[in-house]
Amino acid sequence: MAVETYETSHDGGWASQVHAFTERYLREIARSRVMLAWSVGFPAVFYLLNLALFIDLSTVPDELLGQVKGAVVIGFGTFTTIIVCISVFAQLLVNDIEAGRYEQFRSLPVSPTADLVGRILAGVIVALSAFLVMLGIGVLTGAEYGLRDPASLPLALGAFIAFAVPWLTLGLLLGAVLSDARYATVISTVAALVLYFVTGFNGAEPSMFAADATLLNYLPNTLPNRFLNYHLTTISNWGASGMTPPPVPAGPRWVGLLAAYGAGSFLLALGIMRRLIYKRGVLP
Structure with a gap:
C-alpha cells in the first residue's frame, strides 16, 4: 500500500505529516476565538462564581488556605482540560468532515x-495551556502551589498527557458520529459538568460522591485530579482539605494506571480514525 510505504520510509515522511497536522490543528484552534473563549472562558467564570458563591473555605486553617485554594483550582483546571479536549476535538473533526477534507485525505498518501x-x-498543547491559564487565575485569587519533590514536575506532566488522551478520544468519537459542531459543544459541556458534580468536583470532595469513595482513585476524571493535587501542592494535612478518605494517590502504581488509560484510549482513537474517518480498516 502506498500509505504503508510512506509511513515506513526513512525520509521522515511520517514525522513530517505529524508536524504538518499538529501545526494545522493549532492554527485552526487559534483562529477560532469563539471556540477558545468558550473552552477556556467558561471554566474560568465558572470557577470565579463558585469561589464567590458556593465554596466555603472558612473552616480551613490560615496556614493551609493558599494550598487548599490551589487544590480547588487544580480541580477546576482538570475540568477545563476535559471541556477543551472533548469540545475542541469534536468541533475540529466535525468542521473537517463538513468541509469535505477527508474525501481529499483519503485520495492522498x-x-x-x-x-x-x-x-x-x-x-494536549491547547489543553495544557488552558490548564496553566486556570492556575494563573487561581494565583490572582490567592491560590498557592508547590512541587512535592524533584520528580513531581515530570510525573505531573506525564499524568496530564495521559489524562488528556481519553477525553481527546471521546471528542474524536463525538465528532465522528455528530453532524453539527453545536451539538458537540453542548454535549461535551454537559458531560463535563455532570462528571464534575457527580464525582465530587472531580474527586476533590469525596463526601459528595454517592458510591464507594475508593473509586475516586480509579476513575479517569478523578484519579488525574487527585494525583496532580498531590504533586502540585504541598498539603500535608489532607483531611483539612477535604480530599480524604481515600488516601490521595501518589505512587508508581497510579502512574501505570494513568498510562494504561492513555494507551488504551489511543488505540481506540486509532481504530475510530482508521475505520470511521479514513475507512481503511485495520491497516495504516
Whole structure:
C-alpha cells in the first residue's frame, strides 16, 4: 500500500505529516476565538462564581488556605482540560468532515496515524495551556502551589498527557458520529459538568460522591485530579482539605494506571480514525 510505504520510509515522511497536522490543528484552534473563549472562558467564570458563591473555605486553617485554594483550582483546571479536549476535538473533526477534507485525505498518501498523533499533540498543547491559564487565575485569587519533590514536575506532566488522551478520544468519537459542531459543544459541556458534580468536583470532595469513595482513585476524571493535587501542592494535612478518605494517590502504581488509560484510549482513537474517518480498516 502506498500509505504503508510512506509511513515506513526513512525520509521522515511520517514525522513530517505529524508536524504538518499538529501545526494545522493549532492554527485552526487559534483562529477560532469563539471556540477558545468558550473552552477556556467558561471554566474560568465558572470557577470565579463558585469561589464567590458556593465554596466555603472558612473552616480551613490560615496556614493551609493558599494550598487548599490551589487544590480547588487544580480541580477546576482538570475540568477545563476535559471541556477543551472533548469540545475542541469534536468541533475540529466535525468542521473537517463538513468541509469535505477527508474525501481529499483519503485520495492522498496520508497516514491516519500521523493525523491522529498530530491532533493529539495539538489537543494536549491547547489543553495544557488552558490548564496553566486556570492556575494563573487561581494565583490572582490567592491560590498557592508547590512541587512535592524533584520528580513531581515530570510525573505531573506525564499524568496530564495521559489524562488528556481519553477525553481527546471521546471528542474524536463525538465528532465522528455528530453532524453539527453545536451539538458537540453542548454535549461535551454537559458531560463535563455532570462528571464534575457527580464525582465530587472531580474527586476533590469525596463526601459528595454517592458510591464507594475508593473509586475516586480509579476513575479517569478523578484519579488525574487527585494525583496532580498531590504533586502540585504541598498539603500535608489532607483531611483539612477535604480530599480524604481515600488516601490521595501518589505512587508508581497510579502512574501505570494513568498510562494504561492513555494507551488504551489511543488505540481506540486509532481504530475510530482508521475505520470511521479514513475507512481503511485495520491497516495504516
